Amino acid sequence: xxxxxxxxxxxxxxxxxxxxxxxxxxxxxxxxxxxxxxxxxxxxxxxxxxxxxxxxxxxxxxxxxxxxxxxxxxxxxxxxxxxxxxxxxxxxxxxxxxxxxxxxxxxxxxxxxxxxxxxxxxxxx
Amino acid sequence: xxxxxxxxxxxxxxxxxxxxxxxxxxxxxxxxxxxxxxxxxxxxxxxxxxxxxxxxxxxxxxxxxxxxxxxxxxxxxxxxxxxxxxxxxxxxxxxxxxxxxxxxxxxxxxxxxxxxxxxxxxxxxxxxxxxxxxxxxxxxxxxxxxxxxxxxxxxxxxxxxxxxxxxxxxxxxxxxxxxxxxxxxxxxxxxxxxxxxxxxxxxxxxxxxxxxxxxxxxxxxxxxxxxxxxxxxxxxxxxxxxxxxxxxxxxxxxxxxxxxxxxxxxxxxxxxxxxxxxxxxxxxxxxxxxxxxxxxxxxxxxxxxxxxxxxxxxxxxxxxxxxxxxxxxxxxxxx
Numbered sequence: 001x002x003x004x005x006x007x008x009x010x011x012x013x014x015x016x017x018x019x020x021x022x023x024x025x026x027x028x029x030x031x032x033x034x035x036x037x038x039x040x041x042x043x044x045x046x047x048x049x050x051x052x053x054x055x056x057x058x059x060x061x062x063x064x065x066x067x068x069x070x071x072x073x074x075x076x077x078x079x080x081x082x083x084x085x086x087x088x089x090x091x092x093x094x095x096x097x098x099x100x101x102x103x104x105x106x107x108x109x110x111x112x113x114x115x116x117x118x119x120x121x122x123x124x125x
Numbered sequence: 126x127x128x129x130x131x132x133x134x135x136x137x138x139x140x141x142x143x144x145x146x147x148x149x150x151x152x153x154x155x156x157x158x159x160x161x162x163x164x165x166x167x168x169x170x171x172x173x174x175x176x177x178x179x180x181x182x183x184x185x186x187x188x189x190x191x192x193x194x195x196x197x198x199x200x201x202x203x204x205x206x207x208x209x210x211x212x213x214x215x216x217x218x219x220x221x222x223x224x225x226x227x228x229x230x231x232x233x234x235x236x237x238x239x240x241x242x243x244x245x246x247x248x249x250x251x252x253x254x255x256x257x258x259x260x261x262x263x264x265x266x267x268x269x270x271x272x273x274x275x276x277x278x279x280x281x282x283x284x285x286x287x288x289x290x291x292x293x294x295x296x297x298x299x300x301x302x303x304x305x306x307x308x309x310x311x312x313x314x315x316x317x318x319x320x321x322x323x324x325x326x327x328x329x330x331x332x333x334x335x336x337x338x339x340x341x342x343x344x345x346x347x348x349x350x351x352x353x354x355x356x357x358x359x360x361x362x363x364x365x366x367x368x369x370x371x372x373x374x375x376x377x378x379x380x381x382x383x384x385x386x387x388x389x390x391x392x393x394x395x396x397x398x399x400x401x402x403x404x405x406x407x408x409x410x411x412x413x414x415x416x417x418x419x420x421x422x423x424x425x426x427x428x429x430x431x432x433x434x435x436x437x438x439x440x441x442x443x444x445x446x447x448x449x450x451x452x453x454x455x456x457x458x459x460x
Contacts, residue, residue, distance in 0.1 A: 037433045043440060078302040085307040092312060092457055098450065101305045105446040112440040117373040118366050118447035122454070 008048050015041040046111045054107035061100045065090075133227040134165060134179070140219050141177060141232055144170040148177075159183070160197070160349065164235065176235035178215065185228015195280070200348050201231040202278040207325075209276070212268045213336075213344050236344035242332035242370045246379050254341040259381025261342040262330070262363065263389030269345075270324040270356040271394050277325060282353040284320050288409065289313060292416045299419050305446040309412045312453060318357070318405055321396070326354040331368040332378050356396065360386065361406025366448045367414050367441075376400075408452045415445030 005013070015038060023034040055074060062077040063070060066084065084090040090097055102122060109116055131151050138145040151165040163179040182197055195203075201217045208214040215233040239245050245255070283291070293310050296303075328350030336344035362368070363378045363386075372379030377386050383400045391397040422439030424430045 033433055036437050040433060040437050040440075043437075075302070078304060081304045082302045082307045085304055085311060088311070090308075092308060092453055097308070098454060098457070101308065101446070102450050102454075105305060105443055105450055108443040109447055112443045116444045116447065117369065117371045118444055118451065120373055121366070121451040122447065 008045060011041055011044050011048070015045070043112060046114070050107070050111055054111070057107065058104050061096075061103065065096055065100055130163065130179070130181075130227060133225060134232075137219065137221075137225055137227070137232075138167060142167045142169055142175045142218070145175070146170050177218065178233050178235050179227075179230055180233065181228055181230035185230065195349055195351070197229045197231055199278045199280075200351075201233075203280075203348050203351055204233070206272060206276045206278075207269060207345070207348070210268050210272045212265055212272075213342055214348075215344055215346070236336045236346075238336040238338035238343040240333060240336055240346070242368075242379070245332055245337045246370055246372055250339060251337060254337055254339055255380045257341040258337065259377045259383075259385040260389035262335075262377065262381070263386040263395070264393040265342060265345055266327075266330065266356070266359055266386075267390045267393035267395035269327055269330075269359070272325045274325065274353070280325070280352050282323055283326075284323070285317055285355055285358075285406075285409065286320075288354075288358075288413065289317070292413055295420060296416050299423055301419065303415075303442065303446065305449055306412060306415060309408065309449045309453065312456065313405065313409055313412065316405060316456070318402070321355050321357070323353040324356050325351060326356065326358050327351055328354075328359070329362070330359045331363045331365075332370065332380075333368075355406075357398065357403060357406045358409075360390070360398065361403050361408075362410045364403060364407040365410035365414055366451075367411070367444060404452070404456070408449065408456075411445045411448045411452065415442050415449070418442045418445070 018034055018038045018041065023031060023038065026034050059074050059077065062068070062074070062081060063072075066077055066080050068077055068080060072080075081090070085097075092098060106119060106122070109119060131148065134141075134148045134151065138147050141148075145167045147168050149166045149168055151163060154162045154164055161179075161181040161183060163181065165177055165179065167175045167177050169175060180197060180200070198220055201220045204214050205217050208216060215236050217231055217233045219232040221227050221230040221232070239248065239251065245251055289310065296306055296310075327345065327348065329347055330345065334345070334347040335342060336346060360383075364376050364383060366373055369375060369379035375381055376383045383403060387398050387400065387403075418438050418441045421435055422442075425432070425435035425439070
């Protein structure tokens with residue numbers, strides 16, 4: 001597959017179009033949606049750069065926590081973690097559980113909403 | 126179905142004020158996801174102008190909704206009861222009937238002020254208002270929670286456990302694993318407080334639904350999620366970090382101290398609560414908001430609303446995960 005332009009370059013180009021050309025020509029609800037669209041493109045950019053490492057790290061922590069085999073998918077590992085919590089095999093006191101959820105939520109928030117205030121309230125991990 | 130709101134309102138004009146003759150400047154206001162809100166000017170025969178608000182079901186048709194929102198005539202009756210009990214709320218002027226040809230709707234007085242949260246939190250002109258607002262919210266909540274239930278229209282009852290059940294069912298139905306939510310449900314169930322006698326609960330008491338002017342709280346709006354429930358639900362909801370709009374250090378809505386709200390609440394006839402009594406409800410509120418974001422994303426996922434706004438709100442779920450983790454850590458440390 002050709003990588004020039006790369007996905008990141010294409011997203012950059014579309015974001016520049018939305019910000020510099022489309023948005024200034026819109027008013028009212030359409031202008032609001034253009035701002036939302038621009039924010040979404042910024043989220044895509046962050047996920048392109050940060051997503052692969054964040055998922056690798058999440059999977060490594062889940063493998064340790066659930067003692068599953070490496071062949072399981074991230075989705076399966078998360079479902080298995082949810083099940084363990086729901087049946088009470090894992091509780092807030094389970095070593096590593098809160099730390100894992102915190103690391104995962106921080107990585108996700110860094111992609112979704114890096115300026116959100118909530119991260120400031122977390123205790124140092 | 127009525128297509129022309131303006132001509133319908135013109136035909137109604139004499140019912141909308143003492144000498145109303147026609148209307149002007151009809152415009153749709155932003156905000157209000159499940160109901161339409163319109164503003165217009167009523168021109169009176171004596172040359173004066175009165176500002177009015179029309180609240181209307183989407184396209185005038187009351188649809189069966191998946192959430193627990195009430196019908197507009199019930200909302201109008203509720204606002205009248207609340208206002209009669211001293212809650213700052215708009216005056217309902219006319220509840221539309223079928224012959225009005227405008228659909229399910231009611232018309233109320235326009236309250237001057239600001240509803241947009243970041244402006245309320247930043248405006249230099251509203252500094253004194255912000256300082257008074259937590260206590261005023263406490264007073265208004267006390268009036269709402271002590272309102273004589275016999276004056277109210279029929280409302281749904283929803284206790285703490287009812288809410289956990291409803292939102293857990295929604296969460297599981299989406300089949301999207303978010304382990305932080307599973308842990309929060311477990312923790313909330315294990316530590317649920319003993320229920321209090323059900324009272325009228327506003328259900329969405331937070332910036333965005335509060336009209337604020339330079340004197341502080343000028344109006345409590347958007348009553349469509351009101352129900353009978355636990356008084357601590359409303360107090361916890363305005364403390365949810367998502368409703369602090371970045372001013373995390375101010376627990377009440379990003380502008381005030383919970384102690385100020387609670388002491389004004391007790392002085393105005395509400396029960397005496399401590400900030401610790403509210404912790405469980407703030408955590409429930411964060412969890413509910415997270416699942417509400419999933420619900421709004423689901424409207425996109427199922428194709429019912431293809432807008433980028435609906436899609437993007439799904440990425441707000443992680444903010445509630447961060448908040449829930451901070452609250453769970455605090456509970457573990459305290460335990």
